[in-house]
Amino acid sequence: MRAVVLNCTLKPSPQPSNTEALANEVIKALNDLKVETTLIRCADHNIMTGAKSDMGEGDAWPAILKQILGAEILIMASPTWVGQMSSVAARVLERMNGLYPVKNEETGMPVTYNKVAGFVVTGEEDGARHVVTEIAGGLMDVGFTIAPQSYTYWNNGPGPGKAYLKSDFRKEWSKEVAVMVAQNVVAVASALQKNPIQYKTQS
Structure with missing residues (x-):
């Protein structure tokens, strides 16, 4: 089984990323479950503005x-x-829009059906659950399945505070839930492999 983790931080490499630090907890748990995982920091790539799957020369999104x-x-x-979610995450969702008309050549199903999504959110202030809701809604729209308890998050509580990498505030909870996220998305992905979503169009 394979997983792709998109880090939608605003910071290009090699700057430290708080979001990547928490995402790595999910990656560790996925690796423990024998899932081959690829981490992509979107800010390192030229993801062009647009709503299609390929915006032409120089666009990194198709790969x-x-x-x-x-x-x-x-x-x-x-x-x-x-x-709100980062502008990079919003751009990723806008590019996902290009998947609406795309069907699997063998099954005729949308290409994102039977794929499972999970989420990681960090912030020095609150708003994490809102971000999860917005991203989950966008991915459901293009066909992803959302597993139960498929997100972990961390914030420093109300008002400005320290970033994830500079704080010890309730990080153990976020790490514990990261393991649950990995277990749940793998369980649902495994179930869909055995019993995939299928439908027939009305004639």
Whole structure:
């Protein structure tokens, strides 16, 4: 089984990423479950603005999308900015829009059916659950399955505070739930492999 983790931090490498630090807890748990995992820091790639799967020369999204479609699990990881998902995460969702008309050549099903999504959110202030809800809604729209308790998050509580990498505030909870996220997305992905979603169009 394969998973792709998209780190939607605003920071390009090699800057430290709080979101990646928590995402790595999910990755560790996925690796323990024998899931082959690829981490992509989206800010390192030229993901062009647009709503199609390929925006032309220089667009890095087609190669990233190929990896997503080759995996059974997608983990979206985003920081929280002004109570919202990052602009990078929003751009990723906009590019996902290009999948609406795309069907599997063999089954006729949308190419994202039977793929499972999970989520990681960090922030110095609150808003994490709102971010999860927004991203989950976007991915459901294009066909991803959302597992129960498929997200972990961390924030420093109300008001400004320290970042994830500089704080010890309740991090153990976030790490424990990261293990649950991995277990749940793998369980649902495994179930869908054995009994995939299928439907017949009305004639």
